[in-house]
Structures are given as structure tokens and as C-alpha cells.
Amino acid sequence: MTTTSLSAPQQQLLNLFAGLDLPVLAAPMFLVSGPRLLAASCQAGIVGSLPAPNARTVEQLQQWLEQIVGERDAAQQRGEQWAPWMLNMIVHSTYDRFEAELELVRRYQPPIVSTALGSPKRVLDTVHAYGGVVIADVISPALARKAVAAGVDGLVLVCNGAGGHTGNYNPFAFVAEVREFWDGPLGLAGAISNGRDIHAAQVLGCDFSLVGTRLIATHESLVEDAYRDMLVECSLDQVTTTKAVSGVLANWMQPSLDKAGIDPRSETRPSIDFSGDIATANKAWKHVWSAGQGVGQITRTCSVAELVDELHQGYRQSRARAL
Numbered sequence: 001m002t003t004t005s006l007s008a009p010q011q012q013l014l015n016l017f018a019g020l021d022l023p024v025l026a027a028p029m030f031l032v033s034g035p036r037l038l039a040a041s042c043q044a045g046i047v048g049s050l051p052a053p054n055a056r057t058v059e060q061l062q063q064w065l066e067q068i069v070g071e072r073d074a075a076q077q078r079g080e081q082w083a084p085w086m087l088n089m090i091v092h093s094t095y096d097r098f099e100a101e102l103e104l105v106r107r108y109q110p111p112i113v114s115t116a117l118g119s120p121k122r123v124l125d126t127v128h129a130y131g132g133v134v135i136a137d138v139i140s141p142a143l144a145r146k147a148v149a150a151g152v153d154g155l156v157l158v159c160n161g162a163g164g165h166t167g168n169y170n171p172f173a174f175v176a177e178v179r180e181f182w183d184g185p186l187g188l189a190g191a192i193s194n195g196r197d198i199h200a201a202q203v204l205g206c207d208f209s210l211v212g213t214r215l216i217a218t219h220e221s222l223v224e225d226a227y228r229d230m231l232v233e234c235s236l237d238q239v240t241t242t243k244a245v246s247g248v249l250a251n252w253m254q255p256s257l258d259k260a261g262i263d264p265r266s267e268t269r270p271s272i273d274f275s276g277d278i279a280t281a282n283k284a285w286k287h288v289w290s291a292g293q294g295v296g297q298i299t300r301t302c303s304v305a306e307l308v309d310e311l312h313q314g315y316r317q318s319r320a321r322a323l
Contacts, residue, residue, distance in 0.1 A: 006184055009133045009153040013185040016084055016111070016133075017208040021045055022312045024198060025156075027189060027212030028088035028114065029290075030054065030164060032221050035064045039071050040220040040304035042083045045312075046211075047112065049086040054222070058100045065108040084111040086135075091118030102126055114156070116165075121150040135187065139167035141177045148182055155182060156210060159190030163213045163292030165250045166190070166241060175204045193294030195314020199322070211311070213292040218304045227289050228301045230255060235296040240264045245288055256289040 006014070017023045026033070026041040028049040041048030050068070055061035068085060075082040087110040089101055095117075102123065105113060109130045113123055120136040127134050135154035136147040144155055157174050158167040167174070171188055178186065188201040189210035201209045216223055217231045230253055240254045242264035257264055302310075 007153070009128060010184045013112070013133045013135070013154045014207060016047075017185070020047070020083060022198065022308065022315055023202070023208040024192075024308075024311065025049060025086065025187060025208055025210050026215055027163075027210040028086065029212055029216065029221075032216050032223055034222045035067050035071075037215065037218065037220040037222070037304065038068060038085055040218070041215070041308075042072065042085055043075065043081060044305045044308035045081055045083050046308055047083050047086055047208075049088055049112075049114070051088040051090075052101045052104075053090060053095075053097070058097060058104070061101065062104055065104055065110075069108055086110060086112035086114055088114045088116060089123060091115045091120070091122045093118065098122070106130070119150050120147055120152045124151050135185070137189070140169065141174070144178050144182065148184075154185035154187065154207075156187040156189050157206075159188065161191035161251070161293035162189050163216075163251050163295075164290045165246075165248050166292075168249070171201075171204060175206060179205050191292050191294040193292075193297040195311045195316070196318040197294075198311065198315050199318040203322075213290075213294050214298060214307060215304065216291070217298050217301050218307055219301060220304050223289075230289060231291060231295055231298045232300060234291060236293055239291055239293050239295060251290060251292055252288050253291045253295070256287075260287040262288060 022045060024046040026046055026049050028051040030051055031054060033050050034054060038048035038050045052061055055064055072082050106126055109132060112133055113127045114135045115123060116137045120134050124134055133153040135156055136152045137156045137158050138144040138147055139158045147155060157178060159169055159171040159174055160167055171190060186206045187208045187210055188206040192209045192211050193214055198209045217228045234253050238254045239251050240257060241251050243249050244262055244264050244266045245252060
């Protein structure tokens with residue numbers, strides 16, 4: 001590993017996760033994560049998140065951010081737990097709300113901003129100016145190197161098995177290779193489903209884990225009950241990886257593909273386009289439901305607090321066994 005002194009924002013990010021009882025970030029999930037899921041996550045002691053495009057309009061996003069900051073301030077005044085929160089932004093060149101969303105970042109100052117589908121460089125100066133930190137989702141060592149070169153504060157390695165837009169690489173190999181050139185904050189995403197997984201990610205050399213699919217089945221997510229029911233019913237062998245839905249490699253529950261009439265083997269792929277109102281436009285991904293390869297561990301719906309308690313108990317037990 002190349003050893004370098006960490007920057008102040010990198011150390012800040014490490015300290016943030018080290019200060020949590022459970023080093024977990026709730027994955028920012030398209031059409032799943034809303035203000036209620038974010039708040040419940042923060043109140044349960046993990047980092048809550050929100051993808052900016054989940055708001056139908058920039059005006060709605062402003063209302064959501066106002067609500068989040070207001071609830072956080074009220075909780076802190078009451079002396080209640082409220083973990084830091086994160087806003088996820090699309091930085092792809094076709095995403096035409098970027099500048100308006102960046103202005104809201106300046107105003108509401110999320111402690112963490114994550115970027116997807118493009119270079120984190122577009123947000124670094126703005127976020128660093130108010131003392132926030134920036135992390136980037138990457139699916140390959142090459143993209144990790146580019147994010148590091150751009151000056152990012154932390155990386156999230158999206159591995160094979162992640163729900164939604166997924167990666168190709170095994171976490172053992174991916175983490176090991178990235179740790180050859182990056183000793184800053186590192187997160188792991190992809191089928192993190194129980195407390196043992198969270199501990200295992202630390203053993204591999206990661207500082208925090210992202211939990212996504214299991215949070216979809218919580219009462220606080222934005223999804224309809226039929227989606228939650230399918231998560232409970234599906235198993236690992238019913239998760240299909242395909243580019244046929246959005247043009248980007250992603251994992252979907254096969255029963256939802258069947259219902260939408262989408263053949264995952266189709267060679268006809270939609271072009272990658274993040275223009276317009278992607279949360280409400282007639283896009284193919286509105287009609288199919290994503291899940292990661294950890295879906296088989298979902299046996300019931302529950303609250304975020306109940307899930308975090310379960311993860312924390314498993315994490316403590318796994319660490320105790322390792323002593």
C-alpha cells in the first residue's frame with residue numbers, strides 16, 4: 001500500500017465512521033430512499049442518505065432538504081441521536097438538474113456528498129468550502145484511480161452482487177487492488193446483509209459498509225408493499241444481472257422483469273440518458289424492481305430501527321468471536 005498522510009477531509013470522514021457504533025451508510029437508492037428513510041437511519045445511528053433525483057422537481061428537493069435539516073436540528077436540541085447524513089448526486093453530463101442541485105448543496109450543506117456516474121471533481125470545491133466531504137462510487141480500479149486523482153475524500157467500491165447499478169468484481173480482489181494505491185477512507189457495497197458482513201468488510205480493509213437491499217423492505221422506504229413482498233419471496237437465484245433495463249449493468253428481481261415483459265438476454269439496450277425528470281419520466285426502470293444478491297436474507301418487513309438493531313447485534317457477535 002502506498003502510505004501517504006491523509007488530508008483533513010479524509011481524516012474527518014474516517015473519524016465520522018469510527019464514531020458510530022455500527023460503521024454503516026444507508027445506500028442511496030433510486031426511487032427507494034426518501035426523507036423518512038433518511039431520518040429513520042440517522043435516528044437509528046447509521047448514516048442516512050438521499051439520492052437527489054428521487055425528488056420529482058428541484059422545488060421538491062428543496063422542501064425535502066429543509067425537512068431533513070429541520071428534523072436533525074430538532075432532534076439535536078432534544079439531545080437525541082442523529083447520525084450524519086448524505087446527499088447523492090448524479091454528475092453525468094446528461095443530467096440537466098446538476099447546477100440547481102449544487103446550489104441546494106451550498107445552502108443546506110449535507111455533511112457528506114456522494115457522486116455517481118461521473119467525476120467527483122464537479123462538486124469538490126463547493127462541498128469543501130463549507131467543511132463537507134465527498135465520496136465517489138466506483139466499479140473498477142481504473143475508476144477508483146480517476147476519482148483519487150480528482151481529489152475525492154473517500155471511495156465506495158461497488159462490487160458484484162450490489163443492487164441497482166452493480167459492479168463486476170469480487171470484493172476480495174477489488175479491495176486488495178485498490179488498497180495498493182489508496183489508504184484513505186474506503187467503503188464496500190454489494191450484498192452487505194448482516195452484521196457478519198459488516199465485520200468482514202473491516203477485515204478486508206474497509207472502513208465502512210453500505211447496506212441497501214435490506215433497507216428497501218423497511219416500512220420507511222418509498223416503495224409499494226408489493227415490492228416489499230417480492231423481496232421477502234425472492235431468493236438469490238431470482239436476481240438477474242442485465243443492461244436491458246437502463247443501459248447500465250444492474251441487478252433486478254426476475255419476477256418483476258417477467259411482469260414488465262423485459263427479456264434480460266435482449267441485445268437491444270436503451271441509451272444511457274439522465275436528462276429530464278428521471279424519477280417520473282416513462283423510463284423502463286420505473287416498472288421493474290431492483291435487489292442485490294443478499295435478497296435471500298430478507299424474511300420479513302420491519303422498521304429501520306429493528307433492522308439496525310439486528311445488524312448491530314450480529315456485528316458485535318462476529319467481532320466477539322474473532323477475539
